[in-house]
Amino acid sequence: MLLQPPTETIPIQEIPIGKNIKLFIKREDLIHPQISGNKYWKLFYNVNHYLETNPENPYIITFGGAFSNHISAVSAAGNVAGIPTLGIIRGEELQNKWRDNPTLLFAKRNGMNLKFVTREEYRHKEKLTEFLQQEFPDALIVPEGGTNEDAVEGIKMMLNEQTKDFDYLCTAVGTGGTIAGISKFCEDNQNVIGFKVVDDASLENKIFELTLKRNFNLIDSGFGGYGKINDENVRFINDFKDKYNIPLEPIYTGKMMQRIFEMIEEDYFPENSRVLCFHTGGLQGIEGANLLLEKQNRNLII
Ligand SMILES: Cc1ncc(COP(=O)(O)O)c(C=O)c1O
Structure with missing residues (x-):
């Protein structure tokens, strides 16, 4: 939707x-x-233009830190639009602690898959993006912060x-x-x-x-x-x-x-x-x- x-x-x-x-x-x-504030508007055309391309396997992938408003918003937008989402999260130490983090818990409850990466891997997001685009050719990859x-x-x-x-x-x-x-x-x-x-x-x-x-x-x-x-x-x-x-x-x-x-x-x-x-x-x-x-x-x- x-x-x-x-x-x-x-x-x-x-x-x-x-x-x-x-x-x-x-x-x-x-x-x-x-999906509050500027996040709604930053995602508005990203999501809608993507849906208009009728992707065969819709998937939204994005990046963020542990308390990221953007991660929270993308997970909720995915839920509203009926598109599965993947969040690449900075900090592998969160792997077993995400339940203690209200933002990540909210994202999970919206059905977002979370993948935790080291700070070093996160710093090289361009490489990660290339890799993810190959693995999920139909996916919409939204940059960190949605800009x-x-x-x-x-x-x-x-x-x-x-x-x-x-x-x-x-x-x-x-x-x-x-x-x-x-x-x-x-x-x-x-x-x-x-x-x-x-x-x-x-x-x-x-x-x-x-x-x-x-x-x-x-x-x-x-x-x-x-x-x-x-x-x-x-x-x-x-x-x-x-x-x-x-x-x-x-x-x-x-x-x-x-x-x-x-x-x-x-x-x-x-x-x-x-x-x-x-x-x-x-x-x-x-x-x-x-x-x-x-x-x-x-x-x-x-
Ligand atoms: C509450 C809030 N205000 C302002 C901003 C800044 O927006 P931008 O990243 O587009 O500069 C953000 C990030 O999206 C945010 O979460």
């Missing part, structure tokens, strides 16, 4: 900050209970008449597909800001190759690199939920939002700017993050 666009409009909520800047959040996290041209095309669906009304469009950046789509399809007068959660010097060029526009700025969201959970940020996430009743997670959206609040304090945005950030989902990761925080005797995300 093809993935369907949502029947209801995705809400844009104001975050009242009591300044001369208007801050809003577009709740892409509400798009689907299991490719179909993904960029899908992100167009996050933009609409309402989003044209903002001066700044903000998103968290991992592999760059989401910001590339926003940059490619936004209006000429809009500024795009990406909050990097990965320290990758090649990211800017990768994004440019996908969007062919230079209307975006990348800002380091800080907090010690990919996957690192910061206690101050956990406090921010909990306060934010308390105040605005909007959940954030500690790998992407929580970091972006705290940095936006800092930038507002630093007068980065001119007075009367209208700033829209995209809630790109990933809330499934909170359970795994809390397991880790609990083990380390640190404050949890509530």
Whole structure:
């Protein structure tokens, strides 16, 4: 079955900050209970174009780490579309421990086959991809994080008449597909800001190759690199939920939002700017993050 666009409009909520800047959040996290946020859109055309080719032995193969939102989303999308899935997971030590990991358990429950590889093997994903394509010639192989041209095309669906009304469009950046789509399809007068959660010097060029526009700025969201959970940020996430009743997670959206609040304090945005950030989902990761925080005797995300 093809993935369907949502029947209801995705809400844009104001975050009242009591300044001369208007801050809003577009709740892409509400798009689907299991394939949330940007993942839905990055997979939308990947899955649908693939199904339209009528593959004889449909199979979706992809890559990710132990807590990957992308693995979680692909497993759920496979379930919805009726396509078996295979996840190539970084870390062979997880082979016998996947039941303790909420993301991997969820993927398994969606019927995803999991293959655990060493970090060294994972680093050479191109080789693995070649090998897998030979073994499963009909399979759709989606890159890590889901970023490719179909993904960029899908992100167009996050933009609409309402989003044209903002001066700044903000998103968290991992592999760059989401910001590339926003940059490619936004209006000429809009500024795009990406909050990097990965320290990758090649990211800017990768994004440019996908969007062919230079209307975006990348800002380091800080907090010690990919996957690192910061206690101050956990406090921010909990306060934010308390105040605005909007959940954030500690790998992407929580970091972006705290940095936006800092930038507002630093007068980065001119007075009367209208700033829209995209809630790109990933809330499934909170359970795994809390397991880790609990083990380390640190404050949890509530
Ligand atoms: C919650 C969340 N936000 C943002 C991103 C970044 O998206 P991209 O990899 O397209 O840069 C991801 C990764 O898909 C994510 O899971």
